[in-house]
Amino acid sequence: MTGTRVPTPTLERLAIYLRVLLDAQEAGIQTLSSQEIEExxxxxxxxFRKDLSYFGEFGKPGVGYSVPDLIQCIERILHLDEEQPVLLVGAGNLGAALxxxxxxxxHRLRIAAVFDNNYVKIGRPFGDLVIEDIARVKEVNAKIGARLAIIAVPAHAAQEVADMLVEAGxxxxxxxxxxxxxxxxxxxxRNVSILQELAVxxxxxxxxxxxYADGQATRGGKDGV
Amino acid sequence: MTGTRVPTPTLERLAIYLRVLLDAQEAGIQTLSSQEIEExxxxxxxxFRKDLSYFGEFGKPGVGYSVPDLIQCIERILHLDEEQPVLLVGAGNLGAALxxxxxxxxHRLRIAAVFDNNYVKIGRPFGDLVIEDIARVKEVNAKIGARLAIIAVPAHAAQEVADMLVEAGxxxxxxxxxxxxxxxxxxxxRNVSILQELAVxxxxxxxxxxxYADGQATRGGKDGV
Known part of the structure; x- marks a missing residue:
């Protein structure tokens, strides 16, 4: 798949289809129509049909799309067909949620290690893991080989953490x-900005x-403000 | 501002500028150039200049943009010039992080109430709040008057919660x-999808x-795989 770069909006939609398909699989559903996927x-x-046509022929007229086949295809495109280890930095509330x-x-994603710089936290259990020193991230990831990481630390610490993660591969x-x-x-x-979302x-x-108030006022015969 | 709808991508960028400006303000910075804002x-x-021109004249040549003036302007556009109460549904780890x-x-956003449907949690403290029964959300919000809410519950419960929130205004x-x-x-x-982000x-x-491996192989004189 190297070379033929998939545009990011397409990747975003593929990730959404994948979630829908995994939900369907869990519910024991074997086929879905494009209409059901829309819903x-x-x-x-x-x-949906356009996105899929980009990757080949899928679906049978009158039958719909095979859920397991489509899952396999999208997982292959997104490189989620093998387990992907993920590093988590920040053992706070957000880290705990993650x-x-x-x-x-x-989604075959697995948080493989968790890091913090707080000596009170390092060495303590966190979910099924033990919190490790962020200073050791390169050494730890030499064994794990993760390409993905999540930064869940305060803003002032994020750039330094990013630099260490890049250095760790x-x-x-x-x-x-x-x-x-x-x-x-x-x-x-990719940034998840809770404040930005709420501001919008x-x-x-x-x-x-x-x-709505304008509409009410107008209906009531007053000028809209 | 009603009637002249601001496009969502513009709103998203305004929210980013606002964060940069608030950071600058906290650091005691009075003016910023558009170049600094880019950075x-x-x-x-x-x-940035194009987005601002949409709302009027800002900035002085050679001086830059007044941080407090621009904050005030963007806050007014985004309706963050008055405190906005926010309801939070879901008193789990993610709720705790929020x-x-x-x-x-x-950003003048304030989580004004937190709700859950778990009777073990209802009545317990959560940050500075006490967890309330989601069944009472309409009644509680009649007093608060929040327009914004955050859903931090499992997927299977989210639609029911959304229906109750809409009913509550x-x-x-x-x-x-x-x-x-x-x-x-x-x-x-607006959806925050951690799985989608990680899949992309x-x-x-x-x-x-x-x-990268291809590049290495090519430099080494072997065929790219």
């Missing part, structure tokens, strides 16, 4: 810290309420 | 559950490693 993914059936997150396993970082990380071009970062929602939520 | 936001100076998240306050939902929520058109949902990173991280 569960929120992505149109047309887009290490106990029940849905990683179905990590090429994909999921960053929860509200800061922009500087990484070499071969490293991909704040705009929509209030505009919506104002629009 | 801290990862968004080009040209895009309720203790130190960065809400600078919520118009903006930040959803951490790995499932697609069905809501009325006046309600906005998985593709990039492995492709990157393969590309």
């Amino acid at each position: 569960h993914s929120g992505i149109s059936a047309a887009q 290490v106990n997150y029940p849905n990683f396993k179905a 990590i090429t994909g970082i999921l960053n929860f810290a509200p800061t922009v990380l500087r990484v070499p071009p071969h490293v991909h970062v 929602l704040s705009y929509h939520a209030v505009e919506q309420s104002v629009a | 801290h936001s990862g968004i080009s100076a040209a895009q 309720v203790n998240y130190p960065n809400f306050k600078a 919520i118009t903006g939902i930040l959803n951490f559950a790995p499932t697609v929520l069905r809501v009325p058109p006046h309600v906005h949902v 990173l998985s593709y990039h991280a492995v492709e990157q490693s393969v590309a």
Whole structure:
């Protein structure tokens, strides 16, 4: 698959289809129509068919898509067909939520080690793991060989952690810290910004309420404000 | 601002600028150039100037942008100029991470109530709050008047929670559950999907490693695999 780069929006949709398909598999469902995938993914059936056509021929007319076949195909594209170890940095509340997150396993993702720089925490159990010193991340990952890591530390510490992860061979970082990380071009970062999401929602939520109040006022014969 | 809808990508960038500006303010910085904003936001100076021009005239040539003025402006656009109460549903590890998240306050976001359906948890303290019964969310929010809510419950419970939140007057939902929520058109949902982010990173991280190995092999005079 090297060379034919899959565009990121397509990858994002493939990840959504995969979740829908894994849910279906767990529910014992063997085939899904593109219409059913639309219903569960929120992505149109047309887009789904277009995305899949990019990778070859799938689905049988009148029968639908084989759930296990499609899972296998998408897992192969996303390189989730083998277990992917993931390093977690930050043994706080968010780290605890991640290490106990029940849905990683179905995606063949496994938090293989957890790190912190707090000497009170290092050596303590954390989920099924023991918290290790972030200073040892390169040494530890020489054995694990993880390419993926999650940063769940405060913003002021995130860049230093990112540098250490890159040095340890990590090429994909999921960053929860509200800061922009500087990484070499071969490293991909995806940011989860809770504040940014809430700020966008704040705009929509209030505009919506104002629009609604305007509508009410207009219906009541008053001027909209 | 009603009527002139701001496009979502613009809102997302405004939220990023706001974080950069609040960081600068905390560091005692009074003015920033668009170049400095590029450096801290990862968004080009040209895009920043274009986004701002949408809302009026800002910045002085050779001086830069006034940090407090720009904060005030962006907060007004995003409706973060007054405190926004936020409901949190799900008093698990993720909920704990959110309720203790130190960065809400600078954005004038405040988790005003936390709910769960687990009778063992209801009535217990959670951060500075006491966990309330999700069955009472409408009644509780009649007093709070929140428009925003965060869903931090397992996927199978998320739709029911969303229905209750909509019934309680919520118009903006930040959803951490790995499932697609069905809501009325006046309600906005933004999804934080940890699995989706990691799946996209998985593709990039492995492709990157393969590309790197190919490069090494080519430099070594062997065929790329």
